[in-house]
Amino acid sequence: MGIKRATWRAVALSAATVVALAGCGGGATAPANQAGNTAGGGGTQGGGTVTNLTFDFPVAVSGPIAQKVQALVQAFNDSHPNIKVTANFTGDYTSTMTKVQTAFKAGSPPDVAVLLSTDLFTLKDMGAIVPVDDLASQAGATDWLQSFYPAFMKNSQADGKTWSVPFQRSTLVLYYNKDLFQKAGISQPPQTWDELVADAQKLTKPDGSQWGLEIPTSGLTYWEFQPFAIENGKNVVGDAANKVYFDDPKVVEALQFFVDLPNKYKVEPKGLINWATAPTDFTTGKAAMIYHSSGSLANILQQAKFNVGVAFLPKKEQFGTPTGGGNLYIFKTTPEKEKAALTFAQWLTSPDNAAKWSMETGYIAVTPKAYDTQAMKDYLAKTPQGAVARDQLQYADKELATHEGQQVQQILSTACQEALTGKKTPEQALKDAQQKADQLLSKYSS
Template sequence: MKGKVLSLCAILVIILAACSSTTSSEEVEIDFYFPVAVGGPIANIVDDLVDEFEEENPNITVNANFGGSYAETMTQVMASVQGGNPPELAVLFSIDLFTLLENDVIEEMTPLFDEAYFDDFYDGFMANSSIGDEVWSIPFQRSTIVLYYNKNAFAEAGLDPDQPPTTWDELVEYGKKLTTDEQWGLEIPSTGYQYWMLQALTLQTEDNIMSYDGKETYFDAPYVKESMDFWMDLSQEHQIMPEGVIEWATVPSDFLSGKTAMMYHTTGNLSNVKENAEFDFGVSFLPANNQYGSPTGGGNIYLFKDVPEENRDAAIKFIEFLTEPERVAQWSIDTGYVATRESAYETDKLKKYVEEFPAALVAREQLEYSDSELATYQNGEVQKILNDNIQSILTGDRTVDEALERAQQQAEEVLEPFQD
């Protein structure tokens, strides 16, 4: 009898070992949606990361789907979700959080990682990644708006190339000296992300344009009107910037070709400018009105519900891979986005890089004066309301007061169902 028991135990051990072996080598495929919204070879970098991960994890295949803009990527992701085939992971705007929660399609991250992991991410980026103590996404390609300036143009205009403007008054003063028949002093893009640019100006003046619970907006506040007035004055009164609409995608091209001496743009374009500028350039904080300020921006990694457990586990492993400090450091070097983890700045590679290229530190240092990007329930609709009304101001169809009061009224109507 004793021999039979031992024999049965031995068989059971063999069976369990076989099951374990099968599980560990089981082939898993996960879908990863990713936007490419700025210049530079971002898609190639992501493909290389996927290849490296698959080499380390031969049983996991990552299908990288490049969705174009953030909005286009969001549309594709939601179509997959509604079609009953949700992706495991997607990089979407950090400000898409309320929309994704409203549709109940993402999984909470808090139980999946330890507290030390979350604590290593900068608070400025976690603000759009969590609600209270609940973490719903992981900061990945994050940014602030910075001022890029052409040092050669500064020197030609009699300005100190190492002293960018630090206030709105100086911005205007410098802009006038830099504006010529062939060159504008400044360009601020006014398509796609015009709400983001207005936010920067309002944070420099007084405060943000929405509440942190996503239920209120302050589009018609006096400090918002003051900020929009200044934006208009740059072209109409001071004549240092083109009037009307300035395309998001063409501003970096104008800067690189010498059509503008300064530009407001995402730090996500830093590597693109570094690679392609045929002149010395500088990067600095956005000039202050009453204080420094910039909204954060960019994308976070979201984990989606209703996927098989083995796929979910593989997706978590891929998140861990993408956010390892060494990899976060390299991503920042390759793209210009801010390294989202404090420990990334302690790596030898990023220490060396910022020592050789101090401009890479500007966006991180500006985080001290940064606040959350516009995020509300029904965010796409609210964002469009503000964008359309800003556009109507810039094209001369409405006054600042008319457009911002109209934007506030329309936003209140959209957010009314979410009021307590």
């Protein structure tokens, strides 16, 4: 179901009119592009040589994001007659990564793809991607690589090279119902873990018709848990791609608090909460606060019939959140295609396009210059909630990324779920997880 040809300007929508866009998750649906990949590296158009690129992209949020990507690509094609990008919607992040890996092994990878920033080491270990800084140096575009927010580059660089660039990036933020806060006599969002518990207890009804808090705990549970470890002074991962810190005492303490929220303090439902359930419960008034992706902002503002507040995640020792979301990767193909792919990546992340993408979705615009555009200034004047995730970047740390990244993430997610459901204590769950991760990563040298 392709969309009609249109420029990006013609299809750009204000945040106030964007239809439902939910947060990150694997259940999003969107129409796939029916155009097939264009064989070969070039063709002719208008008498000139055309470089054909394939662009695989996932949809990590509900709503018409696939159409927006297609419109964005069409605007690029309209303004670059010597490059034709064919965009292919490829499902969620997991299915897109699987497709890309399979295609690379078969000798037909996409030229560009949006994949999780944490997929870097897997793709690098496969030899599938090229360093973006090498291409940028050849094109005289090194200043462009310096333009991104440093927090996003923590998951974009390794071994002294930049292997991908930020595109649709996010952090977790606290969404809160200002109307319910006012009724409960709470004047501001919680700043600390203690305040989070106290406020959530005031906002929880004994009959379960209203919860003070909901934090998604199914799916990418490691990501929802990771802020607590960072806020307690110890991230679960450092600079080395072959080492994790799951059983560090501060991480264990953080998981204990994570588990206590539903089980001891009884401020959120017991068991596992689905990623897509939390924003629905929030916008319908069933949950007074939720932790969710900044990429859910547009949907929540559209759906909620009350005053929505957005705040930093509450701190223990410090504020903190992992970054999240997708980067642009350029795959090893031909010099001609790689050069054209760089042009496409630069265009997608330009200040004007990054600002528009952010305003329409809630993803964070990936460069400070995007926030200097008049369009973004006007948007934030009307929608100050859109600045919170950007401001929280000063406290952001890297998302869990290692060799064998998806397996290591699943190990931590499983440990968190075992603790949340009472199968293991937080200490035992993380001890077991550390042993599994160590065994998996032992074949990689520092």
